[in-house]
Amino acid sequence: MKKTKEQIIKDLKLIDIIIEIVDARAPKSTQNPDVQEYSKNKPKIVVLNKSDLADENITSAWIKYYSTQSIPCIKVEATTGKGLSEVINQIKILYKEISSKYIEKGRTGRTAKVMVLGIPNVGKSTFINSLAKRNIAKVGNMPGVTKGKQWIKIDDNIELMDTPGMLWPKLGNTVVANNLAYLNSIGQNAVDNEEIAYELLKLLVKNYKEHVEKRYNIDISSIEKNVEINNKENDYNEYDVILEIRDEIARKKGAILSGGRINEQKVSDMILSDFRAGKFGRISIERPY
Ligand SMILES: Nc1nc2c(ncn2[C@@H]2O[C@H](COP(=O)(O)OP(=O)(O)O)[C@@H](O)[C@H]2O)c(=O)[nH]1
Ligand SMILES: [Mg+2]
Structure with missing residues (x-):
């Protein structure tokens, strides 16, 4: 170094x-x-x-x-x-x-x-x-x-x-460290792919919802509604929604373990590699303002 x-x-x-x-x-x-x-x-x-x-x-x-x-x-x-x-x-x-x-x-x-x-x-x-x-x-x-x-x-x-x-990247704060991880600028071993994929998916759903829907042929609004209905006490939160979107992507893409459980590692890796390969279309993850 x-x-x-x-x-x-x-x-x-x-x-x-x-x-x-x-x-x-x-x-x-x-x-x-x-x-x-x-x-x-x-x-x-x-x-x-x-x-x-x-x-x-x-x-x-x-x-x-x-x-x-x-x-x-x-x-x-x-x-x-x-x-x-x-x-x-x-x-x-x-x-x-x-x-x-x-x-x-x-x-x-x-x-x-x-x-x-x-x-x-x-x-x-x-x-x-x-x-x-x-x-x-x-x-x-x-x-x-x-x-x-x-x-x-x-x-x-x-x-x-x-x-x-x-030059080595400067991790600065969590936002910067996450951005660098999405772009694959810090070593593979340095990050937890499941966590990074979750953060990336959250960001994509917030700013580029249609891109995600199109890529995986899913309907995010109906997933959001389902999460709301299933949580009768209305205590659902963003975390549940994002994980449900992730799981729906896993089901669409066959990232399922024997016994029917979601293959969390596989779907996380796929979301990251799709993003890195530009499969969602044109996406910016940082704005100047
Ligand atoms: N889509 C796209 N990919 C690029 C562009 N420039 C570089 N890449 C890809 O980014 C990766 C890293 O490029 P590389 O030149 O090795 O980066 P370095 O580590 O900074 O030298 C490679 O897979 C390149 O093909 C670009 O303008 N557009
Ligand atoms: Mg080089």
Whole structure:
């Protein structure tokens, strides 16, 4: 862990522009607050990756949010390359600002070096590979810079380090930790899938009810009514409703143990893997307001 951080801080000495990749579905939770400290005054571009999986309206709200803070922010789909040319344009804009400062100081001819940072699974490697594919040959090892580092030429004056900086996610609070778990950004062993699937289902039912109904061909309103009727004293609560929705999904999908009991592990794993694979459609789990 320490090594990664120290290596990043060392590498950053070579770097003029930082690209921080976050997940468009939860930009704040997937951002590492230490980047600010590492990057000092270096210009930064926030890339909202996996925008194909995120709710378009909420992604637009995030872009507005970053623009009010004067942080360049671009939505991207690294797998298809959508949005990459905008990132390149933004790098060029920042490069112009940097190079005019160099010129003022009488230093010219310096190339700008760019580095990608982000927590696991946000798409750093996919992003770099997509850029490398569309952009020109790799520049070999450069004399005078860290041994073994390869640079991808983006244009005459701009080069991208081919290995991203891997940062550990910051769990912060329960909401952030849950968001990271839904997105599979913290290790499998670190979370209780049944609990995380329950929390995710609760969130989906609240904000994306139709998406859940459509995915599993269930009628949530009638499940809610049934729970109400079966709890004659009217002491049913959200917990019962969500578990009943989960069990209905299990019955629909055959996640049943011999003897007819619900296979809670199986249905929980399925809800999580469906979400991670984008099977519910476009969903954002974090809003800027
Ligand atoms: N749907 C979608 N999946 C993506 C996108 N970018 C990356 N992925 C997927 O996210 C997973 C993690 O990507 P990877 O580049 O290995 O992330 P890294 O850990 O940050 O390097 C892989 O399965 C990628 O195919 C994207 O824009 N859209
Ligand atoms: Mg990677």
